Amino acid sequence: MANPILVEVTRGPLVESVHRGAIAIADASGALRFALGDVETPTYPRSSLKPVQALPLVESGAADAFGLSDEEIALACASHSGEPMHATRVAAWLARIGCSERDLACGAHPPRDEPTWEAMIRAGAAPTRLHNNCSGKHAGFLTLARHWNIATGGYERIDHPVQQAVASALSELSGAHDLSWGVDGCAAPNFALALSAFARALAKFADPSALASPRKESASRIVRAMIAHPELVSGTGRACAILMRACDGVAVKTGAEGFYAAIIPRLGLGIALKIDDGAGRAAETAIAALLDNLGFWATTKTPAQSFARLLPTHAAQSSLIALIGQRCGPAGL
Amino acid sequence: MANPILVEVTRGPLVESVHRGAIAIADASGALRFALGDVETPTYPRSSLKPVQALPLVESGAADAFGLSDEEIALACASHSGEPMHATRVAAWLARIGCSERDLACGAHPPRDEPTWEAMIRAGAAPTRLHNNCSGKHAGFLTLARHWNIATGGYERIDHPVQQAVASALSELSGAHDLSWGVDGCAAPNFALALSAFARALAKFADPSALASPRKESASRIVRAMIAHPELVSGTGRACAILMRACDGVAVKTGAEGFYAAIIPRLGLGIALKIDDGAGRAAETAIAALLDNLGFWATTKTPAQSFARLLPTHAAQSSLIALIGQRCGPAGL
Numbered sequence: 001m002a003n004p005i006l007v008e009v010t011r012g013p014l015v016e017s018v019h020r021g022a023i024a025i026a027d028a029s030g031a032l033r034f035a036l037g038d039v040e041t042p043t044y045p046r047s048s049l050k051p052v053q054a055l056p057l058v059e060s061g062a063a064d065a066f067g068l069s070d071e072e073i074a075l076a077c078a079s080h081s082g083e084p085m086h087a088t089r090v091a092a093w094l095a096r097i098g099c100s101e102r103d104l105a106c107g108a109h110p111p112r113d114e115p116t117w118e119a120m121i122r123a124g125a126a127p128t129r130l131h132n133n134c135s136g137k138h139a140g141f142l143t144l145a146r147h148w149n150i151a152t153g154g155y156e157r158i159d160h161p162v163q164q165a166v167a168s169a170l171s172e173l174s175g176a177h178d179l180s181w182g183v184d185g186c187a188a189p190n191f192a193l194a195l196s197a198f199a200r201a202l203a204k205f206a207d208p209s210a211l212a213s214p215r216k217e218s219a220s221r222i223v224r225a226m227i228a229h230p231e232l233v234s235g236t237g238r239a240c241a242i243l244m245r246a247c248d249g250v251a252v253k254t255g256a257e258g259f260y261a262a263i264i265p266r267l268g269l270g271i272a273l274k275i276d277d278g279a280g281r282a283a284e285t286a287i288a289a290l291l292d293n294l295g296f297w298a299t300t301k302t303p304a305q306s307f308a309r310l311l312p313t314h315a316a317q318s319s320l321i322a323l324i325g326q327r328c329g330p331a332g333l
Numbered sequence: 334m335a336n337p338i339l340v341e342v343t344r345g346p347l348v349e350s351v352h353r354g355a356i357a358i359a360d361a362s363g364a365l366r367f368a369l370g371d372v373e374t375p376t377y378p379r380s381s382l383k384p385v386q387a388l389p390l391v392e393s394g395a396a397d398a399f400g401l402s403d404e405e406i407a408l409a410c411a412s413h414s415g416e417p418m419h420a421t422r423v424a425a426w427l428a429r430i431g432c433s434e435r436d437l438a439c440g441a442h443p444p445r446d447e448p449t450w451e452a453m454i455r456a457g458a459a460p461t462r463l464h465n466n467c468s469g470k471h472a473g474f475l476t477l478a479r480h481w482n483i484a485t486g487g488y489e490r491i492d493h494p495v496q497q498a499v500a501s502a503l504s505e506l507s508g509a510h511d512l513s514w515g516v517d518g519c520a521a522p523n524f525a526l527a528l529s530a531f532a533r534a535l536a537k538f539a540d541p542s543a544l545a546s547p548r549k550e551s552a553s554r555i556v557r558a559m560i561a562h563p564e565l566v567s568g569t570g571r572a573c574a575i576l577m578r579a580c581d582g583v584a585v586k587t588g589a590e591g592f593y594a595a596i597i598p599r600l601g602l603g604i605a606l607k608i609d610d611g612a613g614r615a616a617e618t619a620i621a622a623l624l625d626n627l628g629f630w631a632t633t634k635t636p637a638q639s640f641a642r643l644l645p646t647h648a649a650q651s652s653l654i655a656l657i658g659q660r661c662g663p664a665g666l
Contacts, residue, residue, distance in 0.1 A: 002335035002353070009590070009611060012515020014525055016377055017590050017611035020335070020353075044349055121454045182345020192347055257342070257350050277610035278342060278350035 003037035007282040019282030021275040026199035027268050028207035030175065035196065042180055042192040043274050047079040048255030049190060050137055051205055051222050052173065056165035057140040058218035062147030066097055073225035074232040075136030079254060081235025082111025082131035090135045097146045104129040104138045105156035106186040113235050134186035156188045163189050173201035185256065195272045202270025205263045223263055226251040239284040247296040252287060260287040336370035340615040352615030354591065354608040359532035360601050361540035363508065368529065375513055375525040376607050380412040381588030382523060383470055384538055384555050385506065389498035390473040391551035395480030399430055406558035407565040408469030412587060414568025415444025415464035423468045430479045437462040437471045438489035439519040446568050467519035489521045496522050506534035518589065528605045535603025538596045556596050559584040572617040580629040585620060593620040
């Protein structure tokens, strides 16, 4: 059966395009508190996996051994826009662990931030691997390999201990085992699991009280670092930054192909959503509407009339109407 | 009921994203020769409408009165990439009818062609309305207003005779009346109609023999001009250009929000397809697979093993698998 329509795109008097998808909301006990659509078929969280990919870095003691700041933890969880604030911090971090841009297995791509890219074009500068939106995640992988005193070359391979540590952490938090995996755009493995299982893992970040130490403290630290540095996790004007600034105490993380994750400590909830067709515009609209529906706009200083105001790019481009408010009342939670 | 899945995006062992949509193929008698999904709900062809929007320009005699070349007719049908070959031709055309860039109602946006835009950034040049992908269509509207000796100001309004002529031509060719309309991204009206009806209109471009003169000759000229100048209709490396060069004698035209149109004179067929979620990658994959399925790859010099080779951007980005070949055999036509 097809997943329900979550977002409509209108033009004139008509609905021009529609986005289907599925949503899972879980708590730290593992209970599925809300489900819409197919939440049991495995799918890739893509970059929404990054808080989990950063967990071995912190719980292993590597982050403390190398004196990582919360800014650097936030960058380990980032899909950043390649602005100077991102690239310079990753470069300094790599130097501190005795590595350099050349050790990054991710390729170079132009910064997502247009003013940054235009300034580089004017200066005749080529993009480097530091501008790759995943360079902070890869710096985290390298830091863990350094801490364990194992080979850094090949750290992005599925059988490298760093990637196996990520797989173990994800399995333990989510309850999903024998994970399928694919190669992400940055060359690192990405693990597939059901939305319901991933929401359970995210809920344990929201409420780590039942986890053993040092995982408990590590999960809390990652969430605090993300919330403290919204622009380092994403970039200037990006949806993740706008949403984290609008919703006090909520960590959100976008993923390619229409994925979005949210960690809500105040409610002890994890949210995982995936748009069937992979559209980022729909995932951003859906997570914004969902947070609105959970009452977060009303608790912030942002005018609450419309989440479209928070995502002006989309509001200008077309009229995106999220249907979530009509289908999923807060009473369900 | 949900439309069928037309295109899958895979990663590793899994299908990561899916694109649903609908396809209508008609002949010039008005017979619907193939239909997949909902082909009766009105939707906007967006820029796939441009051959119809160019028809009043030609059949009114305006094109001949101003000595328009086939290159200019192709530009009137274009969603171009704003390369110098496009912008300079539109500028010269506007000058010939006593107009200039300032008369264009479309706004300025950066050229879609990245090398062109990067060269402009290095030169400190700002985008102009000539770079708008619709500037040729708008030059055509202005030419018709000049020919009729009526006000050019406001030519983009729904009640201007130029837009009313477009609506009439579309109704007459498609059989659809009382058309809903919305404002397109370029400020001009775009008219909504069923895929089945739009496929009938496109089929009359493919086989105009039953049309009265001068519409008959005008429709043929537009198709010839498009086929003769694939890069002027689109741009360097664009899907429309690649497909027209690969499929001898076929005119194709992309439209925003996942629309694609094809005009096939050899078979006397018109094709209209729309991806539900508006994804261009899926529309390009679906039309390529459809033309493959109709036997067009085999008639060209392009190696026929895979349409993905023709659309290297998508093949590199992810594995896009069109399901059309499994669902729609040529026997159905």
